[in-house]
Structures are given as C-alpha cells and as structure tokens.
Amino acid sequence: MSDIYKGAIDCDLHPRVPTPRAISQYMDDHWRDTVDLRGIETWDSISYPPNAPLTLRPDWRKLGADTEPGKAAKETLDRFGFAHAICNSLFAVQAFRDENLAAAFASALNDWLAAEWLAKDPRLKGSAVLPIQSPERAAEEIERLSSDKRFVQVLMLAMGEHPLGKSMYWPIYAAAERHGFTVGIHAGSSYHHALTGSGWPTYYAEDYASQSLGFHTQLGSFICEGVFVKYPRLKVVLIESGVTWLPSYLWRLSKFWRGVRNEVPWLDRSPEEFVRDHIRLTIQPFDAPPSAAHIGRIMDQLQSDEMLLFSTDFPHWQFDGEEMLPAGLSPELVRKILIDNPLATYPRLGRQT
Amino acid sequence: MMLDAPLTPTLDTDADRDTGAPAQARLRIIDGDVHPAARSMADVKQFLAPRWREHLEVYGSRRKLGMGYEPYPKSAPRACRRDAWPEGGGNPGSDLDLIRKQYLDAYGIEYGILGPLGVSGQSELNQEFSAALASATNDWQREYFTKPEPRLRSGIVVPSEHAEASVAEIERCADDPAFAQVFMLTRTSEPLGNRRYWPIYAAAERHGLPVGMHVFGSGGHPYTGTGWPSYYVEEGTGHSTSCQAAVSSLVMEGVFERFPRLKVVMIEGGFGWLPALTWRLDKVFERMRDEVPHLKKRPSEYIRQHIWVTTQPMEEPDDRRHLIDTMEWIGWDRLLFASDYPHWDFDDPFRAFPAGVPAEGKRQILAGNGRAVYRLG
Amino acid sequence: MTWMPRHVVAKAAEIPPGSRKLVAIGERQIVILNVKGELFALSDKCPHKGGSLSLGKLTGAVTSSGPGDYAYARPGEILRCPWHGWEFDVRTGRSWCDPKRMRLMNYAVTVEPGARLVEGPYVAETFPVTVEDEYVVVET
Numbered sequence: 001m002s003d004i005y006k007g008a009i010d011c012d013l014h015p016r017v018p019t020p021r022a023i024s025q026y027m028d029d030h031w032r033d034t035v036d037l038r039g040i041e042t043w044d045s046i047s048y049p050p051n052a053p054l055t056l057r058p059d060w061r062k063l064g065a066d067t068e069p070g071k072a073a074k075e076t077l078d079r080f081g082f083a084h085a086i087c088n089s090l091f092a093v094q095a096f097r098d099e100n101l102a103a104a105f106a107s108a109l110n111d112w113l114a115a116e117w118l119a120k121d122p123r124l125k126g127s128a129v130l131p132i133q134s135p136e137r138a139a140e141e142i143e144r145l146s147s148d149k150r151f152v153q154v155l156m157l158a159m160g161e162h163p164l165g166k167s168m169y170w171p172i173y174a175a176a177e178r179h180g181f182t183v184g185i186h187a188g189s190s191y192h193h194a195l196t197g198s199g200w201p202t203y204y205a206e207d208y209a210s211q212s213l214g215f216h217t218q219l220g221s222f223i224c225e226g227v228f229v230k231y232p233r234l235k236v237v238l239i240e241s242g243v244t245w246l247p248s249y250l251w252r253l254s255k256f257w258r259g260v261r262n263e264v265p266w267l268d269r270s271p272e273e274f275v276r277d278h279i280r281l282t283i284q285p286f287d288a289p290p291s292a293a294h295i296g297r298i299m300d301q302l303q304s305d306e307m308l309l310f311s312t313d314f315p316h317w318q319f320d321g322e323e324m325l326p327a328g329l330s331p332e333l334v335r336k337i338l339i340d341n342p343l344a345t346y347p348r349l350g351r352q353t
Numbered sequence: 354m355m356l357d358a359p360l361t362p363t364l365d366t367d368a369d370r371d372t373g374a375p376a377q378a379r380l381r382i383i384d385g386d387v388h389p390a391a392r393s394m395a396d397v398k399q400f401l402a403p404r405w406r407e408h409l410e411v412y413g414s415r416r417k418l419g420m421g422y423e424p425y426p427k428s429a430p431r432a433c434r435r436d437a438w439p440e441g442g443g444n445p446g447s448d449l450d451l452i453r454k455q456y457l458d459a460y461g462i463e464y465g466i467l468g469p470l471g472v473s474g475q476s477e478l479n480q481e482f483s484a485a486l487a488s489a490t491n492d493w494q495r496e497y498f499t500k501p502e503p504r505l506r507s508g509i510v511v512p513s514e515h516a517e518a519s520v521a522e523i524e525r526c527a528d529d530p531a532f533a534q535v536f537m538l539t540r541t542s543e544p545l546g547n548r549r550y551w552p553i554y555a556a557a558e559r560h561g562l563p564v565g566m567h568v569f570g571s572g573g574h575p576y577t578g579t580g581w582p583s584y585y586v587e588e589g590t591g592h593s594t595s596c597q598a599a600v601s602s603l604v605m606e607g608v609f610e611r612f613p614r615l616k617v618v619m620i621e622g623g624f625g626w627l628p629a630l631t632w633r634l635d636k637v638f639e640r641m642r643d644e645v646p647h648l649k650k651r652p653s654e655y656i657r658q659h660i661w662v663t664t665q666p667m668e669e670p671d672d673r674r675h676l677i678d679t680m681e682w683i684g685w686d687r688l689l690f691a692s693d694y695p696h697w698d699f700d701d702p703f704r705a706f707p708a709g710v711p712a713e714g715k716r717q718i719l720a721g722n723g724r725a726v727y728r729l730g
Numbered sequence: 731m732t733w734m735p736r737h738v739v740a741k742a743a744e745i746p747p748g749s750r751k752l753v754a755i756g757e758r759q760i761v762i763l764n765v766k767g768e769l770f771a772l773s774d775k776c777p778h779k780g781g782s783l784s785l786g787k788l789t790g791a792v793t794s795s796g797p798g799d800y801a802y803a804r805p806g807e808i809l810r811c812p813w814h815g816w817e818f819d820v821r822t823g824r825s826w827c828d829p830k831r832m833r834l835m836n837y838a839v840t841v842e843p844g845a846r847l848v849e850g851p852y853v854a855e856t857f858p859v860t861v862e863d864e865y866v867v868v869e870t
Contacts, residue, residue, distance in 0.1 A: 052641065053640050158579065159577075159578045161580050162579065162581070163583070165583075167797070167798070189578060193574065193578055193579065194578065195578040196577075196594075197576045197577055197578070197591075198541045198542070198545065198572045198595065199541070199544055199572055199574055200544070201544050201598075202544075202546075202547065202602075202605070203641075203644050203645055204644055205637045206602060206637075209605075209637050210578065210601060212629070212630075213577070213578060213598060214577075214578050214579050217582065217587075217591060217594065218579065220582065220587045220590055221583075224586055224587050225584075225797060226796065226798075229797060230796060244628075244632060245629040245630070247675065248625025248626050248668065249590070249625075251670045251675075252590050252666070252668070253590045254669070255666060255668070255669045256589045257586055257827065258778075258814070258816060258827035259697070259698065259814040260428040260589075261826060262789075262817065263586055264584060265792045265794040265801075266794040266796050266797045266798075266799065272671075287629055288632050297675075297678050300672075301670070428815055429815065434813050435785055436813075697812075697814060698813075698814060699814075700779075704780050705779070
C-alpha cells in the first residue's frame, strides 16, 4: 500500500446512480407523488451501461463498492489515505426536456447526495448537479446550496444542447463565481443531439471515445465566448476527458484565433493563457501509451505543472490495481497533482496549500 | 532602428535558411488539397442533363444545412487568400493561368489533388439531384483542370448519402487516370464508418482508389455533439473533431477489416489530434472489445495501416519539438503535404515546416507518401 | 544618434492618400502606405509565413470592453496579411495577436523636398528639379 497518496484529493468519485424513487424521497409531496403516479421507475441514459466493463471495475463490481459511502471509502479514502473525494453523480438530470422535472430532480438528487453520502463521511465533498435546461433555475440551485460548504463544485455534462460558453448560461457562472464554486464539466451527454456532427455512433466504445470531442467544443466555447473575461475568478475542471487531446487542440485554436482575432476581440490573451489560468483536468483516464518517455513528452506539451488534478474515477475501470498515476512523474509533480492543484482549484474546500 | 537589426524571429526563420533557393528547386511536392472553383455555374451546368439544369435554375442548391452556404461567415471573401483573386475576374481557383503562375510553377508542384467544395452535389437534400451534380462536377473538373493541366488530378465527387449512385459514379470515372481518389466530406448523415457507406468503400477498394475525406459538408446535425458554436473561429477549429469522429467510426465499425486494401486520407483537418485519438481508441478497445468482436486488430494497427492525414493547417505549437514528436508518433509515412491553395489558411510548402523536421521525413511528407497513396498514373 | 541610410523610393505624388507602393531597397521589400496623408513604411514580408503584406487589406482597429462589444477605431491603420489575416499596426509594426514576439520592421518615412536627395533607386536626376517637387525618402 503506497504512502504517496496520503492526503490526496480524489477529484472524481461516482456514487452508484440512485433510482428515481430513491431520489424522490427528497422531493416535496407533489413531485414525490408524480414519480409514483407516473411510474418514473427508471431514468437511465445510454451512458455507462450498468454491466459494461468500463462502468465498474470487476473487483469493485463484486463488492458493490459504489453502493454505500462506507464501501467506497474502504476502496479509496481508507485504503490510500486520501484527504477528500469529490462525489459526482451521473443521474441523468440533463436528459429531461421538461425544465420543471429537471429542477425537481436536480435539487432532490443534490439533497440525496448530501444526506446519504456527504453526511456519512466528512472527507466526502460533492458537486451540485445543475438543471441545465434552465440556466436561471440552475443559478437558483447554486444559491440554494451556497452555504453548504460540502458542495465545492457545480456539475454539467460535456455534451448538451448548446456549447456551454454561450451567454444564455452565464447566470450559472455568475452564481458560481459569486459563491466560489468550481465549474465541473463531466464526460457524458444529455443526448439532446447526436453525439457527433455526423450522427450517432453505433457502439458504446465509440460513444465513450467521442466524449473527448465534446470537451474540445466546450473548451473552445468557454474561451471564445469570453466567459473568463466576464468571470475572471472562475475555474473550470474538465472531468474524465482523457487529457492528451488538449495540447493539439490548443495549437489549433490559437492558430485560428491569430487569424480571426477581431471576431472575438474581447480576448485580451491567447487561448493558451486562458487555459493556464482557468482550466484544469482530472487525470483519469489518461489517454497515452504507458511508457514513461512518452508520458514525459506529453506532459511537456501541457506546458504547466498546475493543470492536472488527481482522480480515480472510481468505480469506472480506468486502471488496474493501484496504478492511478501516469508513469515516470517527478515527486514534485506528483505532489502537485495529488494535493496542491486540487486545493488551488477548489477554494470551497477551505484549505490553503 | 539599427540597419543591421534582424527581423524579429519568426516561427520558421530557421526553415528559410534550411531551404535555400537551390534546394527548393529540388524539392518534389505532391499537394493533397487544392481547391478549384468554377468561373461561373455555367461551366458546370453544361454537363447537366437539361432536366437538372432546369431544376438547378428553378430550385437551386438546397443543402442539409438550411443555408446555401456555410452558416459561419468566413474571415475573408470566399475564405480565400486576398492575393489569389484573378485580375481578369472570377473566383480564386477558377483561373488556371493564375493557379499555374502563383502556385504550380512558383513552387514546382509535381502534382496537386483537387478537392471541389462549393456546389458539387454533396450534402444536397435531393438525392437524385445530388447524383447529377456530382457527375457534372466530375466532368467539369476534367474539362477545365485535369485535361489542360497534367499536374492536376482530381477526386471523384460522390453523392455520399446515395450509395448506389455513388458506386455508379465511381464505376463511371474510375478508369480515368485524371482521378486520383474518391472524394467525400466529413460531415455526413451517419458517421463515416456506418454500413450505409460501405458500397462506396467497396467500389473504391475495387479500383485501388483511396478515399479522401475532406472537412466540411453537412449531415443534418449541428456541427458538434453539443450543438452549434457561435463563432467562425470555433467552427474552423472544430474541423478536427469531425475528422476524429470519422476515424473512430471507420475503425470501430470494422471498415478496414471488411475492406483490407482500403486507404483513407483525412483532408484539411490538421493532424495533431491523431496520436491522442489513437491512444484513446486503443484504451476503449482494450476495455470493451467484447462489444466489437469483428475487430481482429487494435485500433492503432488499423490507423497505422489505413489512415493518412494531410498536413494543412500545419500545427504551430510554440515549441517545435512538440510538432516533431507528434509527427513521429503518427509516423513519417502517414502524413501527406497539403497547401489548401487558394484558401486563406494556406500552407506554403517552402515555409510550412518548422526547422528540425528531419530532411528525410520532410521529403516523404512532401512527396514520397503522396506518391504511394494516390493513384497518380 | 545612429546614422540611418536614407533612400529615395518614389515621388510623393505616386502614393496619394489611400494608396500604397511596394518598393525594393537592396534585398528588402518594403511597402509604403499613405493613410489619410500620413506615410508609413513596413517590411512587406509577414513574419508569420511570408505573405506579401502589400496585398493585404487595411482595416480599423477592433477592440472590446467585454464579450459582445466591438469598438472600431483608427480606420485604415491596421494592415492584415492577405494570407492568414494577422493584423499589424501600421504605426508600430506590432502584431495584434502576438505583440511580444511578432512585429514587422517599420521604417521612418519622411517626405523630403527635392534638394536634399542623396541616393536610392530614383537617381536624383541632373535635369532641373522644381522646388515644388517632393520625393518620398525612406530611412533604413
């Protein structure tokens, strides 16, 4: 059992997705009754098919390790000595077309997380899932949870109805910035559109692979729309994105930007500088060949020690055994990834480095 | 200012020294992406049957986009270099004399492969009209470009959503050495590995023709899986995502298992994205290979054996070693030089490569690989 | 003060307001622009990929106070490369997208009366020159 993870902050842990009925216990009478009356027994997107290999690592699947905070902690926080884990719930709030249902489920889901996970273990922190269908109501949900410091982040998906930088979503960023919430964008889709600009891929393997493309688009949108100009204290974390797509995407975006700067003249810095100041990425999965030499060269392309945040992506099967970090990283960089960078990225953790 | 003050260093100052005048003359260049334009639609219309000529005049081009042209206005007229407009009138790319003077002769281009964008029939809603226009475009390319200019070759434009008509068009044109590849666009109604396009790949493979997949097109979806970006800068940057979606699909659907001699060239999407995508596909394959039992090899093997990428727009990282790493990871034999003449984001073959690109690798990219991939007759 | 070679490159009348002229001084190509009566001389070769700036479009300076705001000033003082569209301030040669690293050499331009010519592609012809004649002189 390695000691290097002591005090680390796991920036992506997934409680087992609760059923609508379980969530409805946290709804008001009307909505609880609605779930029962209308028979909303399941609400599953086609992401993370429950029995697919990626969804649950075999040993964790056998233990049902994601079903309770105690079991999850045994495999992660207890085992490695993490200081914290940030819980990201993947219940498909974003898939609703009805903003009322979305808002009801989002609030109840966040209350469910608080009561059944965060309250059970002080090391656990949470992301507030937002009803993205209505940016105004999403901002209200942020206000509602703002004084609960166990919530450190607000959560949206990599693929939704519109690129997230668009001004219609700015009430969310205003509220998040005001209350010190970090903005988390997690792999996944609301499936309001086909997954690609050329339609629907056949296989789940392709679906999952295409998530990195959603992050390309969101990153471009946050930068080009000037979100970081308008909200200079905002930090955005790209969660479960794959990481290694980033440098070459930035080369492209910067190159284009230099030629069409006057289309988006509010950008007073290059895209790379915006990314350095405002964007962070969780490390699992890390799409690269395992050799330390390759990884070194890729890390060099990222051009910053402060970009990466440690994550297990528990219980998704991204690594075997305890190989949670890319190979060949220096101890200084490891410490930054495990502790310093997450602390700097999540001010609501309330701790200084 | 001092008389002897050097110009502020540029990204490719060293490359200037590296490729001095005598060396330029010896550089052999095969350009995988040159864009011809019609002087006027009349040039293309003459190859349409009267019924379709009339249809075009009355109803016009109606694409699966809702717009006659791109919904993102370009940064320059027709997205072209401002110095590529012929003095005698007409659009950039429509005047063969200017193409020769400004490009083919000026750079000593050995071959240029044409990719017609514009009203070529691709992305049309009316499938029969799409087929008619595609044929007319192919005849037009032949008449105005490849017949008078032996250095030019073109791609067989196919009405991709109409597989039967696409196959017929390939059969019609394949024996003509003027055609170096089959030409498709990356935004289609289904991902490009989907079975509905397989007859096209079968025909291409049968005739030993690579399939070039050029960015743009419209398949009736927002340009991204998360809707429509606002800006041209986002759209342009986003072309690499459409290339990645195409490569993923081709690999995961088993197109290269089914068509083991097929070659695919991804055009005008740059290439920096390919290593990370390859690693990602290998990872998902490792994890979920039971979903894709038809695949007998890892994605990286299929990519290495069947996929090429053109270089334009050349990546410009601050540190040129990152670019060289990327080229190494892709493979010096998998990159094909392209200029995108006469578009504004044109890559000058003498200046596009930063210093430090190994001479042999550069030679392969500039011509050796193109010679191996394209049917140049 | 460093002595800068001064080259006669054109008659002032050849470059009226709104026009430009590409001249060679030694091996250097220099574009001279007349923007509303003011003369600017810039190296012609774009430091990005070598496009000829003399063929580029002049536009105004677009700045912004924030997302959605476009402030347009100094019409005609920004020269865009005809290739990749990079913007260069004709007054300073600085590029707008990468001011730290990318700029053009810009050159002092004056209009000199005929009597003080010393050298350049236009030979100071020996036949009489009226005092009204004006020549464009470029210091390099």
